[in-house]
Amino acid sequence: MNPAIAKLVRPHFRTMKGYVSAGMEAGKDATRVFMNANENPFELPGLEGFNRYPEPQPEALLQAYARRYGVNANQLVATRGADEAIAVLTKLFCEPGVDGVVICPPAFGMYKVNALAAPATAIEVPLLESNGVFSLDVSATIDAAKQPDCKLVFLCSPNNPTANSFALDDLHAICAGTLGESMVILDETYIDFALQQSMVSWLNEYPNLIVLRTLSKSYSMAGMRMGSLLNCDAEFVQLVRSKCLDAYPLTKTSIDAALLALSDELxxxxxxxxxxxxxxxxxxxxxxxxxxxxxxxxxxxxxxxxxxxxxxxxxxxxxxxxxxxxxxxxxxxxxxxxxxxxxxxxxxxxxxxxxxxxxxx
Ligand SMILES: Cc1ncc(COP(=O)(O)O)c(C=O)c1O
Structure with missing residues (x-):
């Protein structure tokens, strides 16, 4: 794993073994009889296909996201909305009662809720407001992120609730200035509505950058709870998939709906x-x-x-x-x-x- 990430992950996540479900051991196919997952072999009429567990990280879904976002499939984790990604990352990086996260209010409320639940210290570096435009306090954010127990910096662009995108130069400066000190979680929930470009193309430049995306907004899929987190490092991505998620986090219905939403057809x-x-x-x-x-x-x-x-x-x-x-x-x-x-x-x-x-x- 990239050392800039490895040094920030809570140590036991690197050493512990993740759950290996029956589905991970043997992927489903039509040619075999599956008696390995304690599933009910009978389908109910009108509910065909629901008797079997879904794939935890379906390859077709990862490929579909990868194609839309311009990354490799091994650079993303499919999550239950961006919300689950925020919760999982807080758990993965923040030692309860010890570590902290930087939040730049006014900010989306779930960053702080997850920090308080960990519990992790929420270090607040307010946005600067000048003539009705909110911007990042770049140097204060970097300083806060460099505090020894600070693990994550949550940024959101376009930002909820202020609605504006932050200057790309500022986002670059924070990614570069915190490399090896903190992970930057850049929430791009609203990026498809923006005139400003995504930072996804910079993932390979900044190993400490994790971008969050979702189908909730631009893809009209809030009800399905489908999102993803993106990072350049396949080993880190595999760690998240195998040790931080529930055994079968995504429902069959939501996987099928996401595949349709991401298809060329729509x-x-x-x-x-x-x-x-x-x-x-x-x-x-x-x-x-x-x-x-x-x-x-x-x-x-x-x-x-x-x-x-x-x-x-x-x-x-x-x-x-x-x-x-x-x-x-x-x-x-x-x-x-x-x-x-x-x-x-x-x-x-x-x-x-x-x-x-x-x-x-
Ligand atoms: C900034 C931001 N991040 C994340 C979320 C949650 O997104 P999801 O529906 O993908 O969980 C929201 C929802 O409104 C949001 O505004």
């Missing part, structure tokens, strides 16, 4: 939806900017927009009365007066835009 559809959401993001942004009670519309590279307004509670209540549910961020320290609006269909966005013109403070 790509035009996926791309058309992304393109519509980008256009709608622009339309929504303009309408929000033309609304006098909204004081700031933060630039978005994602499928949502963060806005600041004078009268959060009243507007949320007004939207709720009209059956539109928005997310309140006004109680969080670094996003006072803010709400987050997910971009909807053109008709749904019309409904929201209509409310902007009829709302009276």
């Amino acid at each position: 790509q035009a559809h996926v791309q058309a939806n992304i393109s519509t959401l980008r256009k709608e993001r622009q339309r929504l942004t303009e309408a929000l900017r033309n609304t006098d009670f909204i004081t700031r519309v933060y630039p978005s590279d994602a499928n949502f927009v963060l806005v600041a307004l004078n009268c959060v509670a009243e507007f949320l209540a007004y939207a709720a009365q009209h059956n539109i549910v928005l997310r309140d961020f006004s109680q969080q320290a670094l996003t006072p007066n803010c709400i987050r609006i997910s971009v909807g269909t053109p008709a749904q966005n019309d409904q929201l835009i209509e409310l902007l013109s009829t709302f009276r403070v």
Whole structure:
């Protein structure tokens, strides 16, 4: 394993043996009789195929992800959403009660929840805000990551909830500046909506970089819980697959659905939806900017927009009365007066835009 990674993995994960399931010992095929996994040999009508355990990391799925993301299949782990990847990485690198992770708030809440559950110290290096643009505090982030017990730096670009992408130069600087000291977990959950490019093509440059991807957003598959983590090192990837995941983490239904979502057949559809959401993001942004009670519309590279307004509670209540549910961020320290609006269909966005013109403070 690359030494920059090996030195950060909790030592027992390197030495312990992982679970070897019956399915790993002998992959299923149509020619043999499988009496090795205590499965029920009978299928129920209408539920054919569910009597057998699914493959833990199906080769066809890994190949399909690899093709879409431009990496080798041995450079990715299929997870139950990016959420599972966040949990697994925290467990793999952070010694409970000893280690810490860097988080750059305002940030996606699950980084901190997983740190607190470990428990690991959540070292917070807030984003800098200037003229309505949030950016990484690069030197403070690197300094925090270099603390002896700090193992992970969670970055998210485009960032939830601020919606913007961070400068690629800053992401490069943090990957380079923390090499051998910390792993950088770059959450690219929203990257397909972004004009900015992914860091996946830099994986081979930075062994400490782990990129998280998901089918939840751009592929419309949140209900299936399918994501992945990517790293250049096949040995590290194999360690995660064999020692950190549940025995059969992915359901047959979700594997089949992901294969369909990733297939050539549906790509035009996926791309058309992304393109519509980008256009709608622009339309929504303009309408929000033309609304006098909204004081700031933060630039978005994602499928949502963060806005600041004078009268959060009243507007949320007004939207709720009209059956539109928005997310309140006004109680969080670094996003006072803010709400987050997910971009909807053109008709749904019309409904929201209509409310902007009829709302009276
Ligand atoms: C930044 C970020 N990361 C990860 C996730 C979770 O993604 P998944 O549905 O793949 O678990 C979300 C969900 O909203 C998110 O906003």
